[in-house]
Amino acid sequence: MPPRRARATPTRVTLLVVLLSATVLVAARLAYEAHVAARAERVTAERALRDYAAMAAWEFRSEARKRLEGEALRALGTVIVGLAPSPYEPPLPLPALAAASEGAFPCARGEADSARILARLDLRSGASAVHPPTVSPAAQQAVLGALARAGRALPVPEAPWRVDFVDVTGTRRAVVMGVRFARLGTPLAVYAITVCPSAVELTIPTSVMREHRLLPAVTAGPAPNDSLLAVRLVRQDGAEVLRLGTDDGAGYRAAAEWSDAALSIQVALRRDAAGRLAVGVPARSNVALLVGLLALTAALGAVALVQIRREHELARLRADFTSSVSHELRTPLAQILLFGETLSLGRARTPREARQAAETIVQEARRLMQMVDNILHFARARRGAAPLQLATLPLGDIVREVASGFAPLAEAAGGTLTCTVTGAPWVRADAGAIRQVLLNLLDNALKYGAPARGIRVEAWREGDDAIVRVDDAGDGVPVQDRARIWLPYVRLTSGGAGARGGSGLGLAVVQELAIAMHGRVWVDDGSRGGAAFHVALPLAVASGVDSPDRVA
Numbered sequence: 116m117p118p119r120r121a122r123a124t125p126t127r128v129t130l131l132v133v134l135l136s137a138t139v140l141v142a143a144r145l146a147y148e149a150h151v152a153a154r155a156e157r158v159t160a161e162r163a164l165r166d167y168a169a170m171a172a173w174e175f176r177s178e179a180r181k182r183l184e185g186e187a188l189r190a191l192g193t194v195i196v197g198l199a200p201s202p203y204e205p206p207l208p209l210p211a212l213a214a215a216s217e218g219a220f221p222c223a224r225g226e227a228d229s230a231r232i233l234a235r236l237d238l239r240s241g242a243s244a245v246h247p248p249t250v251s252p253a254a255q256q257a258v259l260g261a262l263a264r265a266g267r268a269l270p271v272p273e274a275p276w277r278v279d280f281v282d283v284t285g286t287r288r289a290v291v292m293g294v295r296f297a298r299l300g301t302p303l304a305v306y307a308i309t310v311c312p313s314a315v316e317l318t319i320p321t322s323v324m325r326e327h328r329l330l331p332a333v334t335a336g337p338a339p340n341d342s343l344l345a346v347r348l349v350r351q352d353g354a355e356v357l358r359l360g361t362d363d364g365a366g367y368r369a370a371a372e373w374s375d376a377a378l379s380i381q382v383a384l385r386r387d388a389a390g391r392l393a394v395g396v397p398a399r400s401n402v403a404l405l406v407g408l409l410a411l412t413a414a415l416g417a418v419a420l421v422q423i424r425r426e427h428e429l430a431r432l433r434a435d436f437t438s439s440v441s442h443e444l445r446t447p448l449a450q451i452l453l454f455g456e457t458l459s460l461g462r463a464r465t466p467r468e469a470r471q472a473a474e475t476i477v478q479e480a481r482r483l484m485q486m487v488d489n490i491l492h493f494a495r496a497r498r499g500a501a502p503l504q505l506a507t508l509p510l511g512d513i514v515r516e517v518a519s520g521f522a523p524l525a526e527a528a529g530g531t532l533t534c535t536v537t538g539a540p541w542v543r544a545d546a547g548a549i550r551q552v553l554l555n556l557l558d559n560a561l562k563y564g565a566p567a568r569g570i571r572v573e574a575w576r577e578g579d580d581a582i583v584r585v586d587d588a589g590d591g592v593p594v595q596d597r598a599r600i601w602l603p604y605v606r607l608t609s610g611g612a613g614a615r616g617g618s619g620l621g622l623a624v625v626q627e628l629a630i631a632m633h634g635r636v637w638v639d640d641g642s643r644g645g646a647a648f649h650v651a652l653p654l655a656v657a658s659g660v661d662s663p664d665r666v667a
Contacts, residue, residue: 135416142409161367164384169369171329171344172382175320176371178327182319183375187276190219191293194306195275199297202239206304207295209233209246216308220291223313223321232283232309236262238302257281258290262305265292272296278315278375289315315376316356320348324359329382343388347381348373361385433604447479447486478524482558488551489620503545503631507655510581511536513546514574517553525557530566532557536574540581543655548628555621556585556648564589564645571642580634580651587645597638601626625650 188196193215194207213233232254233246243262245255261279276293292307329340340346345360356378367384454472456462463469518534525532542549553572560570564587571586592600592607599605604619625648629636634652641647 132416132420135412135419138412139409139416142412146406146409164367165369167330168344168367168382168384169371171340171384172369172371172380174327174329175323175346175382176373176380178323179319179373179380180375182323183278183315184276186220186314186319187278187291187293190216190291190308190310191276191306194295194304195293198272199295199303202297202301202303204295204297204303206235206237206244207306209235209244212306212308213246219308220289220310220314221318222311223317230283230286230288230309232258232288232307234258234262234307236266236305238266238304251284254283257283258307258309261290262292262307265294265307266302266305272300278377280312280377281309283309287312316348316378320346320357321359338388343385345383345385347383349379349381351377351379363387447483450479451476451483474523478527482524489555489624503548503628505543505545505632507541508544508546508549509539510542510544510549510574510583510652511539513549514553514572514583517550517557518572521554521557525561525566525570528561528566530561531569533569533571534573535571538576540574540576541655542581542632542652544632544634544652545628548632549652552625552628552650553583553585555625556650559621559648560585560587560589560646563587568643576654577651579654581654583650583652584647586641586643586647588641588643589645591640591644591646592638600638601636 191212193212212235213231216233232250234255235244236259237243243259245258250258258281261281264279265277275296276291279290279292281288281290288309289312290307290309292305294305295303297303324340324346327340329344341360345358345362347355347359347362348357349355362383363386369382371380371382372378373380454475457472458469458476463472514536515534518532522532557570557572560566564570566587568588571584573582573584573586575582596607600607601622603623605623606619626636629650629652632652634650636648636650638646638648
C-alpha cells in the first residue's frame with residue numbers, strides 16, 4: 116500500500132498536466148483559426164471602406180472643381196470663353212469686366228467683399244492696368260505679381276483659368292485669373308479679379324457637402340453626407356481651413372489634392388456609417404473571447420501547478436518543522452531527564468551541583484514552555500481563535516520583568532543582557548502577548564547574536580508609538596532576507612544565522628502577535644553590526660518621567 120500511495124501523487128500530477136496542456140493546445144488552435152478567419156474578413160471589409168473614403172474624396176474634388184470652374188466662368192467668362200478673332204484685339208476695359216463679374220464668387224455668410232481689385236497684363240506689350248485706380252501701390256504689386264506668374268505658366272486654351280492666393284496689404288485674398296487666347300492658341304492678355312478666400316475655401320466646399328452625393332445612393336442610401344463622412348480642407352502649410360462633419364477616429368481615410376484651390380481634401384468615413392454601407396461593418400472578432408479562454412485555461416493550469424508545488428513545499432516544510440521541533444523538544448527533555456535522574460538518584464556530590472541541576476531543569480523547562488507557547492500562539496492565530504485581551508499596560512515594567520527573567524539564560528550562555536526603558540510608555544496591548552514577543556526576540560538574539568558581546572533591549576516613546584528594540588552583535592540579517600524571515604518555517608541558512616537550529620516559528624509568532632495588537636515589526640542593522648529587531652505598539656497613556664534602568 117505505501118508504494119502505491121507514493122506513486123499515486125506523481126500519476127495524478129502527470130495526468131493533470133497532460134489534460135491541462137491538451138486543453139491549452141486546443142484553445143490555442145481554435146483561437147488561431149478564428150484569428151486567421153476574422154483577420155481575413157476584417158482586412159477585406161476595411162479595404163472596401165477605405166475605397167469608399169477614396170471614392171468620396173475623388174467625388175468631392177471633382178464636384179468642387181466643377182463648381183469653382185463655374186464661378187470662374189461667371190467672373191471672367193467675357194475674356195476666357197471663346198477665342199479672339201484677331202491677335203490684335205484690343206484689351207477689354209476693366210470697368211466692363213467689373214460689371215460682368217458682378218455676383219460671382221459670393222463670400223461666406225457674414226464676410227464683406229468691398230475691396231475687389233481687377234487687373235490686366237497685356238502679354239504682347241507688357242502693359243498693365245489696375246481698377247479701381249485708387250488701389251495702393253502695394254496692392255497693385257501683389258496682384259500684378261500673381262498675373263506675371265500666371266502669364267509665365269501659359270495655361271492652354273482648354274483650361275484658361277487658375278486660382279492663386281496672395282497677401283494684399285496684410286489681408287489674404289484669392290485671385291481668380293484667366294487668359295485671353297487668340298486663334299492658334301496665342302495668349303493675348305491675363306485678367307484677374309480678387310475675391311474673398313472664403314468664396315473658394317468655404318462657400319464652394321460647403322455647398323458640395325450639402326448638395327452633392329459623395330457616395331453612391333445604392334450603397335449609402337438617402338443618408339446625408341455629414342452623417343457618413345467627415346471632410347477636412349487643409350492648406351499646403353498644414354493649416355486647417357474647414358471641417359465638415361464629425362470625425363470619430365474610425366481610421367477609414369483617404370485624401371485628394373485640389374490643386375485649383377491649393378487645398379488638400381481629407382475624407383474620413385465615420386464608424387457608425389460603416390454599418391449602413393453594403394459592405395457592412397468589419398465583423399467583430401471572437402479572438403478576444405478565445406484568447407481570454409486560452410488565458411483562463413493557462414491561468415487555471417498555472418494555478419493548479421502552483422498549488423501542487425505549494426502542497427509539496429508545505430509537506431516538505433511540515434516535515435522539516437516536525438524534525439526540527441522534535442530535535443528542539445528532545446534537547447531540553449534530555450537535559451531535564453538527565454539532571455532529574457541526577458537529583459532523584461542522589462548523584463549530586465555537593466549542594467552546589469544539586470542547585471545547578473535544579474536550575475538547569477528550570478531553565479530547560481522554561482525553554483520547553485516557550486517553544487510550546489510559540490506553537491500554540493501560531494496555531495491559534497492561524498485559526499483566529501482565542502483573541503487577545505487588550506488592556507492599558509506599563510510597557511516598561513513588562514520589559515524589565517522579561518529581561519530580568521531572561522538574564523540568567525544570557526549569563527549561562529556566557530553573555531550579558533542590558534535593559535533600558537525611557538519615558539515609561541503605556542500601551543494598549545495584551546500582557547502575555549508582549550511577554551511572548553520579547554522572549555522570542557531575546558531567544559533569537561541568544562541563538563544568533565553572539566551573546567558574548569552582549570544583548571540590548573530598549574523601550575521608548577516615539578510619536579504615537581512605543582518602540583521596543585532588541586539589539587545583538589551577531590552577523591545580522593541580509594537585506595534581501597529581511598521580509599522573508601517573518602514567514603512561518605523560514606530559517607536562514609547563510610552566514611552565522613544558519614549555525615543554530617530552531618522551529619522557524621519564533622519571528623512568525625512575533626509578527627502575528629504584533630499585528631493582533633495593532634502594531635508592526637521590522638529589522639534593520641544594529642548599532643554594533645548585528646541585527647536590531649523593532650516592535651512598535653500604539654501608545655495608550657503617556658505617564659511618568661524618563662527612568663533608565665539596567666538589568667545585567
